[in-house]
Amino acid sequence: xxxxxxxxxxxxxxxxxxxxxxxxxxxxxxxxxxxxxxxxxxxxxxxxxxxxxxxxxxxxxxxxxxxxxxxxxxxxxxxxxxxxxxxxxxxxxxxxxxxxxxxxxxxxxx
Numbered sequence: 001x002x003x004x005x006x007x008x009x010x011x012x013x014x015x016x017x018x019x020x021x022x023x024x025x026x027x028x029x030x031x032x033x034x035x036x037x038x039x040x041x042x043x044x045x046x047x048x049x050x051x052x053x054x055x056x057x058x059x060x061x062x063x064x065x066x067x068x069x070x071x072x073x074x075x076x077x078x079x080x081x082x083x084x085x086x087x088x089x090x091x092x093x094x095x096x097x098x099x100x101x102x103x104x105x106x107x108x109x110x
Contacts, residue, residue: 006031014092
């Protein structure tokens with residue numbers, strides 16, 4: 001691959017499978033260290049392990065994106081492990097939807 005993301009750190013939510021895993025794998029293949037966030041712990045750990053088996057850098061962090069504290073923990077995990085955060089693929093979906101400034105933990109519990 002081209003190495004376009006060499007030296008970058010990227011968080012991918014909803015990364016235990018499907019499109020999120022594909023995004024995490026592609027970013028890692030392009031040189032990024034990736035932090036996979038998901039509510040599926042076992043699948044997330046397996047997904048991160050698959051990326052590492054390919055020779056790339058990846059960790060898993062449990063994260064339910066409907067909980068602001070878990071989102072903060074996801075970012076903290078990236079910074080603790082890799083020293084920074086350069087990008088986010090916000091793949092995890094949840095409803096109801098709102099504008100960013102109106103999105104809160106309480107909204108996710110409705």
